Amino acid sequence: MSTPESKERTGRIPVPPARGNNPSTTEQGTTPGSFALPPQIGTPYSFSSPDSPGMPEPSDWTAWDFLPGDWQTGEESAVAPDGFEASTQLEHARLGRITPEMRRVAEREGHLSPGQIRDEISAGRMIIPANKVHLSYGLDPIGIGRAAATKINANLGASPLSSSTEEEVAKLEWAVTWGADTAMDLSTGGDLDRCREAIIRASTVPIGTVPIYSMIIGRSVEDLTYDDILEEIEKQAGQGVDFFTIHAGVLREHLPYISDRLIGIVSRGGSLLAKWMITHDKQNPMYEVFDDICDIMSEYDVSFSLGDGLRPGGLSDATDEAQLREVETLGELTERAWSRGCQVMIEGPGHIPFDQIEYNMKYARRACHGAPFYVLGPLVTDIFPGYDHITSCIGATAAAYHGAAMLCYVTPKEHLSLPKREDVKQGCIAYKIAAHAADVALGIPGSRDRDDELTKARAALNWEEHFNLSFDPETARAYHDEDHDADTDYCSMCGHDWCAVRISREIEMFGSGKAMEYAKLAAETLEAVGTAEDGKAPCHSDKVDDVGARDIQQEQLERSR
Numbered sequence: 001m002s003t004p005e006s007k008e009r010t011g012r013i014p015v016p017p018a019r020g021n022n023p024s025t026t027e028q029g030t031t032p033g034s035f036a037l038p039p040q041i042g043t044p045y046s047f048s049s050p051d052s053p054g055m056p057e058p059s060d061w062t063a064w065d066f067l068p069g070d071w072q073t074g075e076e077s078a079v080a081p082d083g084f085e086a087s088t089q090l091e092h093a094r095l096g097r098i099t100p101e102m103r104r105v106a107e108r109e110g111h112l113s114p115g116q117i118r119d120e121i122s123a124g125r126m127i128i129p130a131n132k133v134h135l136s137y138g139l140d141p142i143g144i145g146r147a148a149a150t151k152i153n154a155n156l157g158a159s160p161l162s163s164s165t166e167e168e169v170a171k172l173e174w175a176v177t178w179g180a181d182t183a184m185d186l187s188t189g190g191d192l193d194r195c196r197e198a199i200i201r202a203s204t205v206p207i208g209t210v211p212i213y214s215m216i217i218g219r220s221v222e223d224l225t226y227d228d229i230l231e232e233i234e235k236q237a238g239q240g241v242d243f244f245t246i247h248a249g250v251l252r253e254h255l256p257y258i259s260d261r262l263i264g265i266v267s268r269g270g271s272l273l274a275k276w277m278i279t280h281d282k283q284n285p286m287y288e289v290f291d292d293i294c295d296i297m298s299e300y301d302v303s304f305s306l307g308d309g310l311r312p313g314g315l316s317d318a319t320d321e322a323q324l325r326e327v328e329t330l331g332e333l334t335e336r337a338w339s340r341g342c343q344v345m346i347e348g349p350g351h352i353p354f355d356q357i358e359y360n361m362k363y364a365r366r367a368c369h370g371a372p373f374y375v376l377g378p379l380v381t382d383i384f385p386g387y388d389h390i391t392s393c394i395g396a397t398a399a400a401y402h403g404a405a406m407l408c409y410v411t412p413k414e415h416l417s418l419p420k421r422e423d424v425k426q427g428c429i430a431y432k433i434a435a436h437a438a439d440v441a442l443g444i445p446g447s448r449d450r451d452d453e454l455t456k457a458r459a460a461l462n463w464e465e466h467f468n469l470s471f472d473p474e475t476a477r478a479y480h481d482e483d484h485d486a487d488t489d490y491c492s493m494c495g496h497d498w499c500a501v502r503i504s505r506e507i508e509m510f511g512s513g514k515a516m517e518y519a520k521l522a523a524e525t526l527e528a529v530g531t532a533e534d535g536k537a538p539c540h541s542d543k544v545d546d547v548g549a550r551d552i553q554q555e556q557l558e559r560s561r
């Protein structure tokens with residue numbers, strides 16, 4: 001057995017060298033920077049975490065490998081047949097064109113040029129969900145892809161038991177106020193067509209829907225026909241929906257895999273389509289008419305959000321056969337959609353233990369050839385109903401760091417009831433935290449600049465600036481002002497004498513030699529005020545508040561002079 005004497009003391013462990021890009025424009029501070037991989041825009045490693053051992057490699061294929069059959073690969077762009085008119089952002093990008101929407105996305109993503117945006121779209125690694133109808137109403141386009149900053153989605157929508165069109169439009173505006181980059185109208189109650197139309201017209205952010213919800217209003221899912229599916233999709237595309245969740249990846253052959261799950265199928269779309277398949281003993285109708293759906297979506301440039309109908313609904317069912325086989329099918333559907341000119345992102349789970357998140361992200365990156373991954377959470381534990389915005393934003397941070405491009409928020413009401421206004425705010429803030437933390441970790445240029453400015457304001461005990469730089473200034477100000485005015489050089493958390501930031505400022509002043517005047521003044525003040533029998537001056541913060549202390553000091557100083 002080794003003894004303490006026989007062991008060697010570890011030598012000095014050096015500060016590790018930064019590998020990734022510094023997320024601060026000015027590189028202020030002392031941190032070595034991001035530990036992620038250096039960015040390689042134009043490859044599957046645009047911004048990427050280092051792979052843990054055993055992670056799937058990126059796919060060798062991109063959208064360039066799935067051009068329509070009658071297109072040719074040219075020198076720098078593809079060549080379409082004579083007379084072809086591009087409709088989607090993917091088609092424009094393949095032809096080498098930079099659209100106004102691509103320029104706008106480049107403006108918003110300060111670290112990417114319009115050409116890089118086009119190239120990421122042509123490779124299928126980025127989408128701009130922008131229905132031409134919605135663009136005519138004033139949609140402000142965004143890019144979703146791992147080369148861009150992480151985006152967040154807020155789910156809205158009335159249920160048969162709660163809310164109205166007006167409330168849902170108000171919730172949309174509220175969600176955008178709190179940073180939602182996209183919103184999904186998941187209404188299953190009220191006048192669905194009117195609500196969707198109102199939301200699209202009111203929205204400057206892309207709007208997504210799950211069209212199967214409307215398909216079964218007034219009919220049971222078993223009665224759904226191929227024509228019903230295509231008619232509803234055409235109607236919603238014409239209204240201006242920017243992206244559709246289409247659950248075409250749940251196949252009949254996947255259903256036996258769910259029999260041993262603890263919670264079966266938890267996706268509404270997935271469960272409805274499973275019922276249809278079992279009733280008719282046929283393949284998923286969305287899969288069967290997928291090419292027709294593509295044709296409608298390319299006409300309006302609606303993006304696919306290929307749905308995860310078999311996502312796990314509990315930690316017990318995560319990363320299982322059902323889930324992974326569906327993702328493989330989503331990869332096949334991605335290829336089919338790309339070959340028909342459609343933009344594609346992939347939806348992801350759900351409930352995943354923390355240790356399995358990286359694998360899930362990198363599995364999807366491989367199976368779906370780098371198409372943007374859009375994940376719900378994932379929740380990393382199941383036992384905190386009422387706090388699932390927290391359980392899921394922990395998973396969402398890891399998901400974005402390991403490859404997800406957009407995070408679908410979860411509110412505190414998840415699994416419990418329809419979110420209200422305050423829940424929307426809490427969900428958005430939790431997910432802005434996740435997205436921002438991942439962007440800083442990945443080394444996205446400039447993503448840490450505001451953090452650094454706030455750190456400087458905090459170090460200077462400049463409360464007003466501190467509040468103004470906060471994501472939610474009102475809450476920060478209200479919490480501070482519960483106990484103090486904004487002009488104190490400490491707060492009630494530690495108090496005057498224990499305020500490390502104040503003391504640190506004093507040390508800095510002494511260290512820099514700027515504090516001589518201050519030191520002289522402090523000594524003079526101490527002498528003038530004197531100490532009481534308990535050893536503490538009458539202006540000590542145990543005895544008076546800071547205003548009282550200042551008054552005593554000034555009065556005694558003036559007397560002594």
Ligand code: SF4
Pocket residue numbers: 489490491492493494495496498499500501502
């Ligand atoms: S009192 Fe404590 S918490 Fe407040 S500013 Fe000073 S160090 Fe920070």
